[in-house]
Amino acid sequence: MYNHQAIEKKWQQRWRASKLYRTGEDRQKPKYYVLDMFPYPSGAGLHVGHPKGYIATDIVARKRLMQGYNVLHPMGWDAFGLPAENYALKNKVHPRQATQKNIATFKKQLELLGFSYDWEREINTTDPKYYRFTQWIFLQMWRRGLAYESYAPINWCPSCQTGLANEDLEDGHCERCGSLVEQKPMRQWVLKITKYADRLLDDLDKLPDWEEAIKEMQRHWLGRSLGAEIDFQIFGSEEKITVFTTRIDTIFGCTYVVLAPENPLVMSLKPKINNWLAVENYLQEVKDKTELQRTDLNKEKTGVCLEGVFAVNPFNQEKVLVYLADYVLNSYGTGAVMAVPAHDERDWEFAQKYQLPIRQVIITNNRESLNLEQALITDGTLRDSGDFSGLSSSEARIKMIDWLQKNNSGREKVNYKIKDWVYSRQRYWGEPIPLIHCDKCGVVPVPEEQLPVTLPEVESYAPTGTGESPLAAISDWVNVVCPHCGGPAKRETNTMPQWGGSCWYYLRYIDPHNQQELVAKDLEKYWSPVDLYVGGAEHATRHLIYARFWHKFLYDIGVVNYEEPFIKLQHVGLIMGEDGRKMSKRWGNVINPEEMAKRFGADALRLYEMFMGPFDQTVAWSTKGLSGTRKFLEKVYNIVDSSNKLPVKEEKQILSLLHKTIKKVDEDIEAFRFNTAVSAFMILINSVTDYCQAHQAMPLSSENLGKLLQILAPFAPHLSEELWDKLGFTGSIFKSKWPAYQEELIKDETITYIVQVNGRLRARLTVLAGADEEEIVHLAISEGAVSKWLEGKDIKKRIFVPGRLINFVV
RNA sequence: GCCGCGGUGGCGGAACUGGUAGACGCGCUGGACUUAAAAUCCAGUUGUAGAGAUACAGUGCGGGUUCGAUUCCCGCCCGCGGCACCA
Numbered sequence: 001m002y003n004h005q006a007i008e009k010k011w012q013q014r015w016r017a018s019k020l021y022r023t024g025e026d027r028q029k030p031k032y033y034v035l036d037m038f039p040y041p042s043g044a045g046l047h048v049g050h051p052k053g054y055i056a057t058d059i060v061a062r063k064r065l066m067q068g069y070n071v072l073h074p075m076g077w078d079a080f081g082l083p084a085e086n087y088a089l090k091n092k093v094h095p096r097q098a099t100q101k102n103i104a105t106f107k108k109q110l111e112l113l114g115f116s117y118d119w120e121r122e123i124n125t126t127d128p129k130y131y132r133f134t135q136w137i138f139l140q141m142w143r144r145g146l147a148y149e150s151y152a153p154i155n156w157c158p159s160c161q162t163g164l165a166n167e168d169l170e171d172g173h174c175e176r177c178g179s180l181v182e183q184k185p186m187r188q189w190v191l192k193i194t195k196y197a198d199r200l201l202d203d204l205d206k207l208p209d210w211e212e213a214i215k216e217m218q219r220h221w222l223g224r225s226l227g228a229e230i231d232f233q234i235f236g237s238e239e240k241i242t243v244f245t246t247r248i249d250t251i252f253g254c255t256y257v258v259l260a261p262e263n264p265l266v267m268s269l270k271p272k273i274n275n276w277l278a279v280e281n282y283l284q285e286v287k288d289k290t291e292l293q294r295t296d297l298n299k300e301k302t303g304v305c306l307e308g309v310f311a312v313n314p315f316n317q318e319k320v321l322v323y324l325a326d327y328v329l330n331s332y333g334t335g336a337v338m339a340v341p342a343h344d345e346r347d348w349e350f351a352q353k354y355q356l357p358i359r360q361v362i363i364t365n366n367r368e369s370l371n372l373e374q375a376l377i378t379d380g381t382l383r384d385s386g387d388f389s390g391l392s393s394s395e396a397r398i399k400m401i402d403w404l405q406k407n408n409s410g411r412e413k414v415n416y417k418i419k420d421w422v423y424s425r426q427r428y429w430g431e432p433i434p435l436i437h438c439d440k441c442g443v444v445p446v447p448e449e450q451l452p453v454t455l456p457e458v459e460s461y462a463p464t465g466t467g468e469s470p471l472a473a474i475s476d477w478v479n480v481v482c483p484h485c486g487g488p489a490k491r492e493t494n495t496m497p498q499w500g501g502s503c504w505y506y507l508r509y510i511d512p513h514n515q516q517e518l519v520a521k522d523l524e525k526y527w528s529p530v531d532l533y534v535g536g537a538e539h540a541t542r543h544l545i546y547a548r549f550w551h552k553f554l555y556d557i558g559v560v561n562y563e564e565p566f567i568k569l570q571h572v573g574l575i576m577g578e579d580g581r582k583m584s585k586r587w588g589n590v591i592n593p594e595e596m597a598k599r600f601g602a603d604a605l606r607l608y609e610m611f612m613g614p615f616d617q618t619v620a621w622s623t624k625g626l627s628g629t630r631k632f633l634e635k636v637y638n639i640v641d642s643s644n645k646l647p648v649k650e651e652k653q654i655l656s657l658l659h660k661t662i663k664k665v666d667e668d669i670e671a672f673r674f675n676t677a678v679s680a681f682m683i684l685i686n687s688v689t690d691y692c693q694a695h696q697a698m699p700l701s702s703e704n705l706g707k708l709l710q711i712l713a714p715f716a717p718h719l720s721e722e723l724w725d726k727l728g729f730t731g732s733i734f735k736s737k738w739p740a741y742q743e744e745l746i747k748d749e750t751i752t753y754i755v756q757v758n759g760r761l762r763a764r765l766t767v768l769a770g771a772d773e774e775e776i777v778h779l780a781i782s783e784g785a786v787s788k789w790l791e792g793k794d795i796k797k798r799i800f801v802p803g804r805l806i807n808f809v810v
Numbered sequence: 811g812c813c814g815c816g817g818u819g820g821c822g823g824a825a826c827u828g829g830u831a832g833a834c835g836c837g838c839u840g841g842a843c844u845u846a847a848a849a850u851c852c853a854g855u856u857g858u859a860g861a862g863a864u865a866c867a868g869u870g871c872g873g874g875u876u877c878g879a880u881u882c883c884c885g886c887c888c889g890c891g892g893c894a895c896c897a
Contacts, residue, residue: 213814213891220813220893227897245897258897295895332896339897345811346895417896537891611835613823617816618890625822628835676824679834686834693851754830759878761830785864799877805829809877 002637004601008718012114020732021116024070032069033527034061035506035566037535037543038076038123041102043087046109047583048591048609048621049575053534055606056572056615056674058115060532062714063669065116066738072527073116074509076123077103080131081498082160082176085429089462095429096457099126109594113602114717116734121512125501126429130508132452133518134501135434137550139445140557142435146192147423149443154422156184161463163188165422165497167542172295180290186467189424189433189494193549197222197416199563200548209568211616214540221541223417228401229334230410232257232311235319239268241311244333244415247343248404249396252385253361254338255351256321257311258303260330261286266306269322274308279324286326294326301327301350313338314409315400316386325350333415341375348375361385362393421546423497428461428470430495438482438489447483453491469493502543503550506530506565518559525561533566536574544569570672573617575609580620591621603716604630610674610715629678633719635685636712640705640723643698651699654691655745657684658704662741665711674715681712702727707739754805755780757789765806773800780806 015021034057039050054075061073079099087102088095103124110117123130141147155164159179163186168175193200201222204215227246234240241257259265261283273279282304286294293299303325310319327346328337341351342360351358364380379393388396404410424433432453434446446453456477461470471493472478482489504518510527511519519528544566551565576582577589584590596605607629613619661684668677691699700708706729713720713733724733748769753776755763763785767776777798780786786808793810800806 216814217892223893223896225896243897247897301895327895327897329896337897344897346897349895415896417893540892608835611822617823619822622822622836624836632835675822676834679824682834752830756829756878759829759876764830797877799829801829805878807829807877 002634002719004603004633004718005598007722008112008114008597008602011718011721012111015114015116015732018732020734021073021118022120023072023074023118026070027526029068029070031072031527032061032064032532033072033510033530034064034532035073035509035530035534036075037533037539038078038502038505039106040081040083041077041079041099041106042083043091043098043102044585044590045102045105046593047575048593048596048605049583051110051113051593051605052575052609052615053536053572054110054115055113055609056570056672057532057534058606058717059610059669059674059714061116062717062734063738065734066710066713066736068737071116072121072509073118074121074123074512075110075115075117075119076121076505076509077106077125078498078502078505079103079124079126080430080496080501082162082425082427082429083498085427085461086160086176088429094457095461096126112594112597113606116717121509123505123508123512125431125505128452128454129515131431131501133508134431134496134504135446135451135453136448136518137504137554138431138496138500139434139448139451141191141553142443142445144557146195146553148190148192150188150190150420150422151185152188153183153185154188155181156186157181160427161465162426163422163424165499166419167421167499167545168497172290182290184467188422189492191421191423191549193421193545194416194418196549196552197224197418198414199552200545203548203552203564207564207567207569210566211569211571214537214544214569214571217540218545221418221545223415225415225417227413227415228397228404228410229413230314230338230404232313232320232338234269234272234322235310235312237272239265241265241322241336242334242410243336243338244413245338247340247393247397248400249379249382249385249388249391249393250340250343250361251313251315251338251400252382252388253340253342253359254313254320255341255357255359256323256339258323258325258328258337258339258347258350259306260328260335261324261326262330263335265336266324269306269309272309273306275305278304279306282324289326301325301346301353303327303350303354305354314404314407321356323350323354331419332417343375343377345375345377359384418545421549423500424494425497426467426469427463427495428455428458430497431455431500432471433492433494433496435492436480436482436489437492438484438487440487441482441484441489443492444482444484444489450483455495469495471495499543499546503547504554506533506547507554507560524559528560529562529564530566532568532570534570534572537571540571571616573613573615573619575612576618576620578621578623583621591623596623596626600626600630601633601718603719604633607633607678607715611678613675615672615674632682632685633716635689636716637719637723639685639688639692639698640709640726642692643702643705643727646692646696646698648701649695649697649699650701650704651691654684654687654699655704656748657687658700658708659741659745662707662711662739663746666738666741669714678715681715684708706736709733710736710739751803753780755783755786756805756807757786758809759807762786762789773802776800776806780808 036054036057061071064071084099085095088098157164157174157179159177169181174181201224225246227244228248229242229244232241303323306322309322311322312319339347341347341358343362361384362380363383382391382396383389401412432455434453436444438444456474464470478490480489480491507519511523514520547565554560555563579589581587608626611629661680664680665677706727709720709724721733750766751769753765755765763783765779795808795810797809
């Protein structure tokens with residue numbers, strides 16, 4: 001009887017006692033670093049979707065172990081941040097206690113599934129020994145001018161009562177709590193990620209083992225646009241409006257210029273504006289709109305003309321109207337655009353509404369003239385563009401930028417969609433920012449030897465809502481002496497965001513107990529970079545951009561030896577509830593892995609999650625499906641269990657199938673095709689079972705059964721270990737050497753040919769592997785099922801694909 | 811709207827570089843065992859016609875290339891994910 005509970009408990013204890021999964025340290029051996037995205041230990045515990053990625057990495061880790069690598073396969077907790085704090089607030093416990101409790105639950109659940117983590121390297125981002133170095137990295141950034149204070153308006157979540165980065169928004173709502181986000185000006189610490197935008201983009205090409213989809217998402221998020229800034233003088237004034245455009249080739253079609261309502265130029269132009277009342281009204285109107293209303297694409301564009309103000313196009317000295325309109329964003333480019341309605345959809349729409357002139361300056365083969373229905377936005381040939389007429393768009397862009405630079409009225413310019421990273425939060429549960437404000441000396445860093453700046457234990461940690469962190473109220477923590485002048489000074493009271501600690505945690509696993517530095521150089525050199533990183537696609541534009549940014553910075557200051565942190569990235573597909581909806585308390589469709597492991601066994605659960613479908617695809621859960629892999633494991637158990645009761649009669653076909661399976665499973669693991677690997681196991685086991693029943697004999701020797709267990713071991717470690725022991729092998733199966741298949745055993749003696757007539761299957765022909773074409777054709781034609789289709793017809797052509805098929809065209 | 815991914819039985823899915831469509835699992839149907847049920851085992855399971863051999867149709871839709879297309883090309887439809895007035 002396959003008693004999974006007893007077996008799993010027994011082997012988990014033995015593995016722990018023998019420290020089987022302690023990371024190898026013999027640096028003569030090749031290394032393999034396989035990493036999961038570490039979880040937030042949330043109060044709800046794990047659902048069955050969480051471990052899916054962990055199972056895959058565990059399979060790879062165990063295989064590498066058997067292949068003789070030193071394997072680094074660690075786990076830890078990303079425990080700072082809003083979810084943990086909100087949970088704690090709701091349940092009226094201190095976040096530290098809530099976090100500790102949740103970690104204990106998560107860890108227990110993970111251990112039940114029998115992962116091969118080296119728990120001696122467990123890390124926790126909320127541990128002062130850990131965040132000491134998060135703070136240290138921040139200070140290095142500050143020293144190099146990459147962290148700066150900003151007072152610009154930022155995203156503010158009224159419910160979480162903190163500022164947020166752009167990456168923390170979903171559709172204009174707080175990603176955490178779903179509240180509508182407002183814009184609020186406030187003091188913030190900001191990281192200059194834009195300085196790394198080019199490298200973050202260009203180095204994506206150095207990552208062939210990242211999925212293209214994720215690289216594309218990052219490219220879009222970074223959003224590099226090459227173009228030009230063009231200065232339009234204000235007529236009769238020293239002021240100028242600088243616009244950014246990627247389509248300088250259309251500049252002769254510019255019929256007006258538009259400023260974003262928030263553009264500070266509006267105020268300085270006030271004396272020249274004849275219709276100030278109308279302008280002021282418009283500004284108010286815009287202010288009253290929510291961010292969502294403003295960015296609603298379906299709404300009609302609105303704007304107001306700045307009467308009396310004219311901008312001069314430097315190319316033709318033409319005076320054009322200046323408008324204010326909220327379809328122009330102040331946060332991108334220069335907050336001003338040149339409007340070319342003939343060649344831009346948005347300008348077209350606006351010009352239609354306000355009856356502004358539309359002037360075509362680009363022609364294409366199929367569009368000699370505008371059809372007055374829509375803008376012509378493709379490249380083409382310039383016309384009515386002065387000296388530039390007749391050039392192609394791409395030539396014109398180069399020559400026009402040259403002209404601008406020579407005439408001192410503009411410059412080449414690259415813009416990015418990504419914004420600098422708003423890095424401070426007005427919340428309690430985060431790493432304190434290790435800076436001090438001194439009236440005399442300004443911002444002073446906490447001396448490195450005084451790190452960490454620990455989070456004070458407090459009674460009240462609820463957000464204040466004033467834009468100040470709750471830490472601001474703790475006067476004996478806040479008030480310090482200035483490390484520089486010794487005078488009175490105050491600590492920075494904002495904390496770091498959720499994503500801070502996760503930017504470098506993969507480095508800490510390499511050297512988790514080092515108190516001198518975040519990672520020792522020689523260890524970093526040996527283990528870094530991460531060979532395989534598995535996690536959810538939702539991190540494509542958040543964590544994975546932030547971490548690459550920090551890593552490049554650490555590379556620049558000599559902490560790491562390679563420019564990219566993760567060599568291969570694989571995303572895991574979600575597991576939905578049985579009803580096809582996302583698993584959530586709300587729908588009552590959450591499946592608990594602990595319960596499933598208890599009922600069916602951790603091994604069956606592991607196997608099922610790999611078998612459900614393609615690894616990167618979203619699939620709905622099915623407990624019945626899980627019972628299928630459970631039945632499969634019972635068959636494996638029964639075969640090995642009965643192997644000493646049946647005589648061994650080695651069967652060549654089954655031996656061959658075993659070796660084919662070894663090959664397939666090996667290849668499938670490397671390609672993350674676990675579903676077909678599991679199916680290959682089932683095929684093999686089915687045929688062994690059938691043989692046993694039919695012949696009352698075991699077709700595989702103990703040695704070969706051992707091979708079967710070895711390739712199954714990464715998937716079903718407990719059962720494999722148990723049966724390995726039962727078969728009389730000594731030592732852990734994970735200390736054994738990963739089996740190799742034998743080429744001569746996987747070659748088939750006979751080949752089944754497909755015989756087609758006019759491409760339609762008419763017969764199958766089984767011939768010896770060595771048979772030549774003539775022989776096969778002869779056999780095929782004499783086959784009744786084939787000859788009846790050939791009768792009375794001429795064979796015009798014969799297609800012969802060796803080893804596969806023969807096709808007669810009649 | 812743009813970018814990416816996908817659409818195959820009742821369901822999850824398989825099919826290598828164009829070459830047996832539906833592997834494997836679930837479910838369902840029938841049978842064996844059982845007083846009965848569960849479990850287990852055996853047989854069947856894309857549709858239509860046929861007792862059957864077999865024939866025809868069939869991988870979202872419409873065309874095309876090819877001896878041969880789930881696979882390649884063109885034009886659509888639908889679903890999922892990402893971005894979204896980014897000039």
